[in-house]
Amino acid sequence: GATMGPESGTSEVACEAGGKVAITTGGGFSIRYARPRYQNTAVNGYFDTVRGTGLAPASGYNAAGRGLPDVSLLGHSYLIVVDQSLVLVDGTSASAPAFAGMVALLNSYRIDNSSSPVGWLNPALYATNGSFANDITSGDNKCTSVYAGTYGSYVATCCTQGYTTTTGWDPVTGFGSVKFHDFIQDLSGVTPSSITVPSSSGSSNSHFDAWSTKVVVGIIAAVIVVAAVIFY
Numbered sequence: 326g327a328t329m330g331p332e333s334g335t336s337e338v339a340c341e342a343g344g345k346v347a348i349t350t351g352g353g354f355s356i357r358y359a360r361p362r363y364q365n366t367a368v369n370g371y372f373d374t375v376r377g378t379g380l381a382p383a384s385g386y387n388a389a390g391r392g393l394p395d396v397s398l399l400g401h402s403y404l405i406v407v408d409q410s411l412v413l414v415d416g417t418s419a420s421a422p423a424f425a426g427m428v429a430l431l432n433s434y435r436i437d438n439s440s441s442p443v444g445w446l447n448p449a450l451y452a453t454n455g456s457f458a459n460d461i462t463s464g465d466n467k468c469t470s471v472y473a474g475t476y477g478s479y480v481a482t483c484c485t486q487g488y489t490t491t492t493g494w495d496p497v498t499g500f501g502s503v504k505f506h507d508f509i510q511d512l513s514g515v516t517p518s519s520i521t522v523p524s525s526s527g528s529s530n531s532h533f534d535a536w537s538t539k540v541v542v543g544i545i546a547a548v549i550v551v552a553a554v555i556f557y
Contacts, residue, residue, distance in 0.1 A: 326339070326350040326498045327415070327416065329401035331399060333402075340401055340415070341481070342469055342470030342479055346470070347470055348415045350464075350466050351393065352394055352466050352495075353392075353488060353496050354390035358391040359391065360391050361448075367454065367494035371496070382489075383485045383487075395451075397461065397498040400420040403415070403419040424503060453512065457507040457510075458499075459503075462491060464490050465488060467484060467485070467489075468481040469482050469483075
């Protein structure tokens with residue numbers, strides 16, 4: 326999923342189209358794939374929270390389907406280079422590779438601490454019940470956008486279908502926006518007190534820093550490739 330807000334110094338909310346925002350974060354329930362067991366607690370918790378309230382979604386969805394997304398990350402105003410020009414882009418095609426970089430760092434840290442790679446990530450995420458995430462409780466995914474003819478200008482087109490954020494897991498931003506430090510701690514398999522992660526104080530692990538550099542470069546390259554596909 327995608328969020329927005331911190332890039333402009335405001336509170337983090339679900340990414341919603343309109344104005345200078347090009348996309349709305351996706352989410353919902355699959356009509357093709359059944360809900361996996363590891364999602365039951367989180368998804369049932371969502372339905373318990375919204376049942377009988379104004380947050381309950383309009384009919385027409387498959388409540389037994391696989392819930393989406395699992396997690397989110399900032400998805401608005403990624404600065405990339407296209408044809409030698411700096412361009413701001415939006416999308417889960419930006420937030421997804423950024424999160425993939427975090428997963429690569431997680432596996433690197435686990436291996437560095439004599440553990441195995443995390444393996445199948447999804448059940449591991451749900452086993453924490455989202456303790457690593459910033460719970461997003463503002464926004465919805467009921468609107469899409471129409472390009473207004475001027476670069477960076479979009480008009481939102483909305484409908485009754487869709488979902489609204491709430492506490493805990495929801496079909497807008499999943500568990501919420503991933504907090505990198507907590508993500509590494511909660512899924513590293515290492516006692517949290519023994520983990521040294523780069524912080525604002527400047528203390529860091531040299532192996533971690535080396536991998537950070539590699540992954541940041543990888544993320545930038547991935548986003549540039551995505552942008553090239555979109556624009557060409």
